[in-house]
Amino acid sequence: MSRQTSRLDAKKVNSELLTLTYGALVSQMLKEIDNPDDVNKQLERIGYNMGVRLIEDFLARTGSNRCMEMRETADKIQQAFRLYINMQPTVTSWSSSGDEFSLVWDQCPLSEWVEMPNNGLKYCALIPGAIRGALQMVQLDVQCWFIQDQLKGDPVTELRIKYIKRLEDAVPAGED
């Protein structure tokens, strides 16, 4: 897809439009795909592709440098959520070795108005996908998974992020 001349970058839109559009995407997938696990995987993949695309914009806007350790990475992820979705998670529950932490939201972003089918769907699977995709573009391989989900009755939504490795030979951000 090519970028058109007139960009909307600095623009902000109403969050309900995003939650409703995302809701339409998830329903559409549930209609067409029988297995909720496959829906989760596809949402994760769509998120991954978004992360790959958004990281360039994030680096350009924030003038961020390469993170030397996971605590810096956590700060940048927190900043990205504030910048893109206007909803900042708490960074918490660090592992003693500093390679793993949680992002916690009082309300899962994207899930306003949502009632979950009781079927294993991970409604917000786009989010870990986006984090994974964005970080891969800066040569950081992480694992992301939900350990609490408000839509499933937990008090908060908690996403766990674990450092796996630095990617040495990855395609640099900005190249396809």
Added chain:
Amino acid sequence: MSRQTSRLDAKKVNSELLTLTYGALVSQMLKEIDNPDDVNKQLERIGYNMGVRLIEDFLARTGSNRCMEMRETADKIQQAFRLYINMQPTVTSWSSSGDEFSLVWDQCPLSEWVEMPNNGLKYCALIPGAIRGALQMVQLDVQCWFIQDQLKGDPVTELRIKYIKRLEDAVPAGED
């Protein structure tokens, strides 16, 4: 779907997230549905449902009263685009009887980064759907259709809106 306690109403999110999520929705539909006309219809229907949902919020926020004629309606639609998508169309090309007008955008909202398949898809079909849905909730039956589309090589994107009738016995806004 029920509304959760913590609302995001006043929140603004990055427009790229919306365009990317909408793009994912359209691609998903194109993958699953063979006929582009059916995709157009479904996007229109999804837009309709969004319009039905958003009109309440619009009325509550703007304290708008019932429009007595189409010029007022056009102003409100313009205001809604500014409010929700931060991109205000020009209202133009009124019919002599004042029952029909155009909304014109320099760039179609939602379509950043888009390359169109050459197949009859109306990429932004969500928008006329949303206008139709929102206006039905205030007892106004309109027809909406694109007469120019930048994604198809036209210089601007132009949506035509035509008054059909007042709906006397419609379900009031706020009731399902």
